[in-house]
Amino acid sequence: MRHAHRVEIVRASEAELMARLPEGTLMQRAAAGLAATCARLLTGRRGRVYGSRVVVLAGSGDNGGDALYAGAALARRGARVTAVLLAPERVHAGGLAAVRSARGRVVVERETGLAEFSRADLVLDGIVGIGGRGGLRAGARSYAEAARRGVVVAVDLPSGVDADTGEVPGAALRADVTVCFGTYKPGLLVDPGASYAGAVQLVGIGLELPPPDVTALQHADVAALLPVPDVESDKYRRGVVGVAAGSATYPGAAVLAVAGALRGGAGAVRYVGTAAEEVVRRFPETLVTEGGPHGAGRVQAWVVGPGGGEGARQTLAEALASDVPVLVDADGLTELGRLGPGALAGRTAPTLLTPHTGEAARLLAGADGTAPPAAADLAAARLATARRLAAAYRATVLLKGSTTVIADPGGAVRVNPTGTSWLATAGSGDVLAGLAGSLLAAGLPALDAASVAAYLHGLAGRHAAGEPGAPVTASWVAEALPVVWRGVREG
Template identity: 55%
Template sequence: MIRAHTVEQVRTAEAALLARLPEGALMQRAAAGLAYAVLDLLGSGYGRRVLLLVGSGDNGGDALYAGVLLARRGVQVEAWLLSSSAHEGGVAALRAAGGRIGSPGPVPAPYDVVVDGIVGIGGRPGLRPAAVAALGHVAGTPVVAVDVPSGVDVDTGEVAGPHVSADLTVTFGTHKIAHLVDPAARACGALQLVDIGLDLPEAPVEALQAADVVALLPRPAADAHKYTRGVVGVRSGSATYPGAALLSVAGAACGLAGMVRYDGDPAALDLVRAAHPEVVGPGRVQAWVVGSGSDDRAEDALRRSLADDVPVVVDADALAFAGLARGRSAVLTPHAGELARMLDADRADVEARWLDHARRAAHELDAVVLLKGRHTVVARPDGRARVTTTGTPWLATAGAGDVLGGLIGTLLAAGLDPFDAASAGSWLHGAAATLAAQDGPIVASDVAATLPDLLATLTTP
């Protein structure tokens, strides 16, 4: 599990650790991890050129002491001080190690790496003009960010104004929310965590990893039968969108539940039966999937499904009636445009503040909300959230959400609670897409077809 903590949580943990360590020891731990990460990126040390952009915070100190270690490995290190209150000990140590203290300006020869130590995790979003100008002089050079890219909002993942876009972010003690939540997460590049010995509380934001998903996946007991493994019902598709029914059923029929029932539009029934002969007709279920391509049948389908008092996945056309599911065991699966309509908000604002809007919707609708995006956010009404980091840009294809809805419904029917079902389903969906794509184009049915292969790798002892 990747756990992302707030700035306040990190500061509290750092203070507790500092009280037990010699002065400067914590910064030296961070600097060592940063220096080794830069060396790994460079591939060698001697003769390489590294520029440090140094602000007034601890991140600037980390960068300076990392520069000392790099200089001792033969790296030509220069620091541009962007604040009059840069870490004095770090500046002196870098000079003593042979590093150069310079000034922002045109670069006579290219640097191999720029280290962003401009703003610490407590800094406000955005960058001052001097920092923007300094970055402009080295545009195109690979950037390693210290803790977080300078200029992003660490606790929300939002950006406001200019900010650093890093190729690699080296963070200390724990991940921060900006590392997982877009749009800030896009600015982080690759992530590398350096353990500095922090004792941290429960994190408000998490990202499941493969081992976490494996632990959540339902497995049949020795005496299981199809009903004890869970029955999922699908009410999706219409004469206008019959393919939505097929894709929803394909996601549900991945093998994690004992039975799939289709109770949707008759216009899609033959299509579903031809592709999935194991799917049966209406009857009792442990969870419903409602709304994909349902057109004008969506409200009726949702009302009938809620009347069964079982967990419900509310998707696509049914999201217009999401208020009916308020306070119920439900997973709502909007994309940014759909959530904007649900909250009477602007889509661009939703995309600028993913976490905030997902949490708001979950609180107002008293249900789990899965906000689909590059890094999908799953939020509970109490504000706890998970972020999906699996997936590929090729997953942005018509019908992919229908497959996801069916998959989440199957996990609900198999006994997972809505938060676990939504976050595990989203992880599996992204991982299956990556496996199917192999760096090439895919369509939604490819994702569904790859799910059994992915699940076989996760469930085999």
């Protein structure tokens, strides 16, 4: 599992460690790991470090110092290093001295720096560190806009990205590789910041850290959470998931939600709704019950809302009146936004909400009675949006988008590292809802069910799209779920 910590926590841990170490030790550890990564990249691209053109973009403070010390290490291996000082009066003195001692070149002129930047084999982005806010200033902005041919390595964080949120409020330097120190930063794991980070590599520097602010599951974590039947299992012991979805206008939503649910670990799927004929024709193993959730018989979780149409409000009310976990999606979310958080008051079983940013805007408006915020603003601040929704509704929230963020009302936050832009296709969310609902019925807590579902759904999208990627349908994504499930279990 990847662990990410806020800047405040990182700073405190660094200060505590530095108080116990000789001066400069922490920076030397970071610079050594950074230089080693750069050397591997140069060797892979050019076959050697010797003779490579390396540019160090050095801002003020310790981030620039890390970059300068790493540049000095590369210079001692024969690289032709040019240090471009963006704040000469505040440059890290020790790092600058190291570059000069290693016979590196130092420039302060903007035109010279840009010329070196454009022809470098490797650029070290040490302009702004994890404390930076508000995007790049005018002097550094030209580097974000300039053409370049070499690989850009960000020092701890791409300059211009907010370390805590992933927000990019202005110009930012796009990296091919980011080398982060001690722990991941939340902004490296969530868009839009994640899209600027490239491949992220962690260098340990000995920090002692508290529990993380944000986590991201990996294969081993998901494999450990997948429900596996034992020798005494039957379909009811494995869990029954109820799916209340579809309408005369959107019968396909029911079919797709059931498709995801059948592949999600529960032992049986019970369907209620107007699309029973279409569902049974496609999936004859589905249990069909007339009426709504209230009279459907025993289930261990409900999925309500995909393609729900005019009956969504009654269906939602019946499902929420049950004492089992309920996943609310699509039209169910629209109705919940009209009702507000009071509709969930008194529920003792978990509730999982699965909005995209447009639905999130309506839910937030329903929570405080104001006009819906702009979906684009919510997308740019995904961590904050998911946390706000989870707190307002006292529910677990799976916020869909380029980075899926899962937050629970207790404050835990996870981001999903899998997926592909080809998943932006009709019905994809219905499959995800069914899959997550099935995992709830199989016994996973809401945070785990949402996280595992997002992870598998993202892998299935990648598998269906193939390499380098091609259009997919939601049905193909559902069909790929058993393949990726097996792949995760096999490691």
